[in-house]
Amino acid sequence: MTSPLLPVFARAELSFEKGEGPWLYGRDGQRYLDFGAGIAVNALGHAHPHLVEALTQQASKLWHSSNLFQIPEGERLAQRLVENTFADVVFFTNSGAEANEAAIKMARKYHHAKGHPERFRIVTFEGAFHGRTLATIAAGGQAKYIEGFGPKVEGFDQVPVNDLEALKAIIGPETAALMIEPIQGEGGVRSVDNAFLKELRALCDQHGLMLIFDEIQTGVGRTGKLFAYERTGVTPDIMAVAKGIGGGFPMGACLATREAAIGMTAGSHGTTFGGNPLAMAVGNAVLDVILEPGFLKEVERKGLLLKQRLAELKDRHPSIIVEVRGAGLMMGLRTLVPNTDFVTAARNQKIILIGAGDNVVRLLPPLIISDEDIAEAFNRLDAACAAMEAELSTKAQPGAAQ
Numbered sequence: 001m002t003s004p005l006l007p008v009f010a011r012a013e014l015s016f017e018k019g020e021g022p023w024l025y026g027r028d029g030q031r032y033l034d035f036g037a038g039i040a041v042n043a044l045g046h047a048h049p050h051l052v053e054a055l056t057q058q059a060s061k062l063w064h065s066s067n068l069f070q071i072p073e074g075e076r077l078a079q080r081l082v083e084n085t086f087a088d089v090v091f092f093t094n095s096g097a098e099a100n101e102a103a104i105k106m107a108r109k110y111h112h113a114k115g116h117p118e119r120f121r122i123v124t125f126e127g128a129f130h131g132r133t134l135a136t137i138a139a140g141g142q143a144k145y146i147e148g149f150g151p152k153v154e155g156f157d158q159v160p161v162n163d164l165e166a167l168k169a170i171i172g173p174e175t176a177a178l179m180i181e182p183i184q185g186e187g188g189v190r191s192v193d194n195a196f197l198k199e200l201r202a203l204c205d206q207h208g209l210m211l212i213f214d215e216i217q218t219g220v221g222r223t224g225k226l227f228a229y230e231r232t233g234v235t236p237d238i239m240a241v242a243k244g245i246g247g248g249f250p251m252g253a254c255l256a257t258r259e260a261a262i263g264m265t266a267g268s269h270g271t272t273f274g275g276n277p278l279a280m281a282v283g284n285a286v287l288d289v290i291l292e293p294g295f296l297k298e299v300e301r302k303g304l305l306l307k308q309r310l311a312e313l314k315d316r317h318p319s320i321i322v323e324v325r326g327a328g329l330m331m332g333l334r335t336l337v338p339n340t341d342f343v344t345a346a347r348n349q350k351i352i353l354i355g356a357g358d359n360v361v362r363l364l365p366p367l368i369i370s371d372e373d374i375a376e377a378f379n380r381l382d383a384a385c386a387a388m389e390a391e392l393s394t395k396a397q398p399g400a401a402q
Ligand SMILES: *Cc1c(COP(=O)(O)O)cnc(C)c1O
Pocket: 094, 095, 096, 097, 098, 100, 129, 130, 131, 132, 181, 185, 186, 214, 215, 216, 217, 242, 243
């Protein structure tokens, strides 16, 4: 049967009926350990009681009123984000790409407001992923996402990560900003050296550029800090956030210093849905949990535990896994088998993983994952690797039955 959905996704033959904590219940009657969290979105797992309570409470009062009016839940969420980050101001969106769009527009408008409208170019980095709008595919620079969609949006220059000379060479009188993920997510859980990020900050200061961090995947506790920039010793001027911030409710945010936002005056940008009361109620509930004393310390501890177990897995299965990457609960395994095969083998053992670039599989469990569930994940991945090894040895045997 052909689906009426636009066929832009290669979907697995699997759907879920409900979720609870780190578990997903498939319509196939099976229970799956969710180490994908809806691509780092379900930060607090499924059906978290505090989030369900916040959503249903707000749902019975007011869903949407528009940004023509005050939204106290949004004021409160923005205030809490400001108090817990470098930022002074927040713009709420419905998605990550929109948060990046706001960041890009803000960086350009900053220079415009400063009397330099010629400064509009933004330097991004190879392997980046910034979203699927016309500007964010140009920012990401991946041919497979750009091709066929008309002229590429003007104003994005790309250099390799950690290549300081290439970066220095490309900064010119039209450059407005540098834009980077502190750890590339879709690109394959690839960390950027702290030393390189420090160089980025120094170059921005030297040339009067905006430093934009795309923390759409790394943010909201994923790496064991509220935001990954805290791990790096580098502070951006503008930061895009989404995914985990709504715990599964679609929302995003663009955070900035007051100086960076200087051009964003009344009427210069907007959104119909962004920052609506329903989203804001859930966003506040997510922060209630993540900002609880000790919560992020636990994420950090569990991240180390997971990393140790993955190192053990690699040692046990050197023909399958070549590298363990990542920070906190944003981990990646670079595999020797096609990463799609690994994802399938894991799914056969009832654990959900997510593929990424560079032949990596991502492990992005909900931040509420327990030690027992990490142990369970190890057992299931161990079984998945054993099954792949068995298959490899069958293939390798000359004359083996097909
Ligand atoms: C997911 C992601 C985006 C795009 O977010 P959408 O909500 O899909 O628009 C942008 N940047 C990074 C780093 C992401 O992980």
